[in-house]
Amino acid sequence: MAVTIKDVAKAAGVSVASVSRALNGRDNVTDETRHRILDAASKLRYRPNDAARSLITRRTRTIGAVLPDLHGEFFSELIRGIDVAARAQGLHLLVSSSHGDADEATAAIRSMQGRVDGLLVMSPHVDASFLHESLPEALPAVLMNAPPEPSRFPTLNLDNHGGAFAMTRHLLARGCRRIAMIGGPAGNLDADERRRGWLDALAAASLARDALLLDGDFSEESGHAAGLRIAALARRPDAVFAANDMMAVGCLIALAEHGVHVPGEIALAGFDDVPIARYVTPQLTTVRVRIADLGRAAFNRLVAELEAPGTLPVRSEVLPCEIVVRASSGTT
Amino acid sequence: MAVTIKDVAKAAGVSVASVSRALNGRDNVTDETRHRILDAASKLRYRPNDAARSLITRRTRTIGAVLPDLHGEFFSELIRGIDVAARAQGLHLLVSSSHGDADEATAAIRSMQGRVDGLLVMSPHVDASFLHESLPEALPAVLMNAPPEPSRFPTLNLDNHGGAFAMTRHLLARGCRRIAMIGGPAGNLDADERRRGWLDALAAASLARDALLLDGDFSEESGHAAGLRIAALARRPDAVFAANDMMAVGCLIALAEHGVHVPGEIALAGFDDVPIARYVTPQLTTVRVRIADLGRAAFNRLVAELEAPGTLPVRSEVLPCEIVVRASSGTT
DNA sequence: CTGAAAGCGCTTACAG
DNA sequence: CTGAAAGCGCTTACAG
Secondary structure (H helix, E strand, O other): OOOOHHHHHHHHOOOHHHHHHHHOOOOOOOHHHHHHHHHHHHHOOOOOOHHHHHHHHOOOOEEEEEEOOOOOHHHHHHHHHHHHHHHHHOOEEEEEEOOOOHHHHHHHHHHHOOOOOEEEEEOOEOOOHHHHHHOOOOOOEEEEOOOOOOOOOOEEEEOHHHHHHHHHHHHHHOOOOOEEEEOOOOOEHHHHHHHHHHHHHHHHOOOOOOOOEEOOOOOHHHHHHHHHHHHHOOOOOOEEEEOOHHHHHHHHHHHHHOOOOOOOOOEEEOOEOOHHHHOOOOOOEEEEOOHHHHHHHHHHHHHHHHHOOOOOOOOEEEEOOEEEOOHHHOOO | OOOOHHHHHHHHOOOHHHHHHHHOOOOOOOHHHHHHHHHHHHHOOOOOOHHHHHHHHOOOOEEEEEEOOOOOHHHHHHHHHHHHHHHHHOOEEEEEEOOOOHHHHHHHHHHHOOOOOEEEEEOOEOOOHHHHHHOOOOOOEEEEOOOOOOOOOOEEEEOHHHHHHHHHHHHHHOOOOOEEEEOOOOOEHHHHHHHHHHHHHHHHOOOOOOOOEEOOOOOHHHHHHHHHHHHHOOOOOOEEEEOOHHHHHHHHHHHHHOOOOOOOOOEEEOOEOOHHHHOOOOOOEEEEOOHHHHHHHHHHHHHHHHHOOOOOOOOEEEEOOEEEOOHHHOOO
């Protein structure tokens, strides 16, 4: 049915070996032969069969991305970053979500095995040890937002600690002294690091003793709940640093509902710089993370591994964050 | 190196044919043999080679999604919808963006050929005729947001016209008489249909004569520019209907900058119901489109085609929209 | 430089 | 029910 390498060979009056060589740009073909072959191929609209090629080359020219979710600004931006980099290399992108579940992540990894040359895995869980069991020894992989410690894989992380530290310093510089944090979900590395950054900055200012930490899970609702608790406090903090933007937004809404003025009575900051941060009133001070860069950097690290297997040091890289000061921590 | 079907056959003391049969759940294998084979396979951690399997079955168990972009709430939600449906069917998802460019879309389609069993293509351009040239005859495909007219492919569209019509009626019911529209990019089908819905509703109320249409391109900036023009108008409209939410948001900001009160002086509505719509002040009235449903419906249509090639009628379906009334068109 | 042949790892008629 | 064999469409030593 479909046109194969044999048809091209016949049409060009050469062997399939020559067709293969010509099409793959080998130099051991005469220009004249190559020309005749290319001609025949294009005339027949020949497309090499990828499965056959993969079977023999053991390459799929595809990389897989296993992410906790595919939804929301964060992942959307991450996928975009990976896609752009992949296109530039002529590689295909297979995506799958694990819904933050270790079993689903394992299943996704298993099902991608054999279909990809390498894997990009995001797993922001403290206990990511299952990754080392799930990931086949032979499959190159790069981890994102994963514990850098005991890894056979290169790991890329955002500088959560540095970003949170810098943001807390900003709030201190603005004059805040009682800086509460709304934390992220238990067992989430990003959340842990952000909390640590906040606490370290407070400690450096000798303000860590009565630091107020409120529970949260990265959802807007949990931020709203935390905001309600804060509004009800006899002695309120003078600043609230939420471990992500959506919680900051929820908190902002709760405070507004209770007539607590931001930033007049309480300064507010988030983390991520999602688009919504610029649209709430007042606009939200936050930590910007260049998510697409994270995707691109992880992809490039993986490609490097693919091109020179086992030659690069397995190390952990950290991508910087920057604080973005807006009205919610302004001096109004 | 890797363990193949031969190794399993050897370990189980049977032929590779039997292994293949047992693993593929054929019934012409004794329970005892099957058991022995499954045992050996799991003991050896056997994983069938997908390339070899594809080569002979001519199935990849993968579907491709070619979208204008992978970025932003809309596409993120769409990919999520497709991914969830694909997982349920045990199919893999290959993604690629075309950046709204016909050549890139063609390239993406070409490069996916042979790697996927079917294609989901979104191409909201009036001139989508290139699709019919790019898409191989033999490759099942479902189009989204594409002209339903002269298509050999099933097509799924949002009810842009119905949504815009309903929204305009809502604004009329609220008492607005001079309802301007900020239009979308030229040649974009969704934008065209929304404009048509607006105009038809005005015509039905005999208000189409001096209908004011302002240029826009779906970007927030273009909405802002339109807002500035509106603010400067001697005789302002009493309502503005933006062809998407981001333009409505841009317009809202421009009006606020010029002290024009929404909804007091001008009611405002958008289209899409992106998350930001709920966070601006006042919250934005808009048309909700269930994007994940669009992805899921398109996927299911494709799967139906894959399972029973050529038996389903090639028709165009339209997914309903609903209007969501919020403060920006409230009676304040 | 070119071709004949082997082989990648599967599946599936075809015999038995 | 089971196995030997052919074949899917490529690539790559190996000869010449």
